[in-house]
Amino acid sequence: MRVAIAEDSGLFRSSLALLLNSLGAEVTVAVPSGTELIAAIAASPPDVVILDIRMPPSFTDEGIRTAHALRGLHPDVGILVLSTYAESKYASLLLEVVNAGVGYLLKDNVTDAGALMESLSRVAAGGTVVDPAIVTRLLERRQQPTMMGILNDRELEVLRHMAEGRSNLGIARELFLSARTVETHVSSVFTKLGLTQSDTENNRVRAVLAFLRSGGPER
């Protein structure tokens, strides 16, 4: 797998490249900013790019902006945005601008080799990954926002695994259910959230987005 990295902290960038290399991935580009990354991969796009969310010049959400730009230039390249903030706000922002082949991971989990590789391959395959820590925090909340209130516990559990980027089969394995049962739950979630499009992959992202937004403050 070919990976390009945009990360402003040199130390972490080199460590991440080291880790990826050790995991058998090929790091084609490792630069400190999004604009440099876009320039560097123009000739030969990688399978996945890893973007730090905070980069120069403003150190706020450059990662998300770069992701948006990249998706226009290279629709097939998977995007993994790294952050140290376990905020659902940035995850939902990301999923709003890039709706497939995208992931939002916390740096803490990136250093977990298995989780990193799994996320990279899911993103490369066009899946959507949201860091389990963010998903867990959303679910831990006692208050049940109105939209999430309409899902039952099992459906919520299925949605959570969807958010973490698992396929129906993966969810079935995880929850010790049959694939058919999971499918039923998934379509029930879509129906309850008013997602009637036939494109199920798109519906998955929308469902996750709805889930992430439910954690946001009332506006």
Added chain:
Amino acid sequence: MHGTILSLPAGKGLRGRAERWRTRALLSKGLWSWAWRHGHQRLLGHEHSSWLATTIALTVVACFCAIVEGPLWRQSTALAAVNLAFALVLVLTGLMLRREPGQSVPAMALMLTGIFRCVDFIDAWNGPWPAYAIVFGGVDRVFGAWALLRYPNPALSAVQRRFLVALAAWMIAGRTLIVVTSTAPWMGGSPSWWWPTLDGDESLSDVLSYVVHGGEGIFGVTLIVLLAMRLVRARGVDRIVITPIIVAGIAAVIAASATAAVMTLSSIATTPNYAFLAESVADFAIPVAFLIAVVQRLLLIRNVTELTARACADGDIGALRSALRDTLHDPTLELLDPSDASRVAMNARSAGRLVSYLQMGAEAPIAVVIADPVLARYRGLFDAAMRTSTLALQNAQLQAKAAREELELVKVSRTRIIEAELAERRRLERDLHDGVQQHLLSITARLSAAMTTTTDPQASAAFGDARDGLKAVLAELRNLAHGIHPAVLTHSGLAAALEEVAARLPLPVRISMPAGRLGAAVEATLYYVACEALANVVKHAAADGVLVTVRAARSWLEMEVADDGAGGVPAGVIGGRGLANIADRVGALDGEVTIDSPPGQGTRVMVRIPCG
């Protein structure tokens, strides 16, 4: 002013007391002018020479009166001495009265009263003097009435002027008639006296005598009425000043009437000298009353000092107004802000009010005083009060301004401290986040890489342990950084930061606030207030839910943390040290914190911060 007006005996009494009528204004005009000009101008102009001028004036008057009374000193030393003393006291009073602005006329009238009292007794000399003494014997009373009616007004009223003219005319004309219809022996005098008898007719003279003196009695009653009217009409300072004078005047008129009645009823021989003596002594009440009045005016000015103390102590315009009302004895006095133009105009328009602007030099006036026009007569007192008020008010305003500026400085510096603290917290948080955290993450990543590369299971396990340890350190570091300043507050704003806080609380928190970011200091302050309030809800309220509402208006921001708990939480419990800190932070932004916790109705913590 012996016996004032009613003291004139009639009929036989009149003849028995012939020596009392004989007088003539012997006072040379030159002497008078000298005493007037030198004595009083010196008195007014030079404090050092005033005692000298006064002494000279009194000496001149004393010598003059002593000479005029002449033989009376042998006949009745006591009466002569009392007359002289009376004249001197009246002159002295007149000299003091002269110092008051606009009071030279009553002052002169008083002095003339004293001098003419002595001239009344010129009949002790023989020759033409007894006849003159009768004709001009009432002049001292006219002057006395003049002083009583005039002081301290700037002028006589038309009625008062007509009264005095009529009195003078009646006395001089009536007595002239008595003299020309009588002879010296009829009047108890010696035939050697020069007497201008035109048509000696004793019974006609007697009738005339009763008529003239009866008329003088009516004038006396009229004077009492006029004086009483003055007292009734007087207001404020006027009343204080004239009361002793009017009372003494009325008393003197009544006392004189009593003496006159005694004289009229008794025979020539039996009317005793001591009756006149007693009456003369009683007349001293008048100069004493004038002296009291003069002293009263001086004391009133002294009260202005007290006004300064009162006005300075309180400083506000209301306190100064009531102090001025007390000091100037004018309950209608108004002290207005000059910017309140309509009220100033309205108050000033009401007939003839005295308007005075309080101002320092050419500066804009700081207040307007609208007072009873009576006070215009007490210019010294009024001006002193105005000057004092101006100073007191200006002083108070300067003090208030200084206090305001100081407060403003304190506020600015408090805001600066809060902002500096906030910036420092954010810097520290960022240092931890971007520096230490990135370092630790790099090492974690390298440990993971090492784990995957090594083939030695023991080494892999060791790397794994080290990595897990580092992850724990990272978590702690993140908590520490969050405690210093939540990054989410910097990056995503108050709503997201509160959302994060709410997620960790064991009860549902609803957050309602407008979209968009607020100022960094405001967000941080509201964040800490909300954290404190939410912590209190968890600790004390036994609530099922909390609602955090932020409302923004054009000029203020409001946050309310309301729970549905038991309420009735004592302020002491809610307002611990945490809340004191919060009140400080909110105060630094010029805002305020209020806590409302009625039993059974939940607790509401409200913060209001001005903005824009």
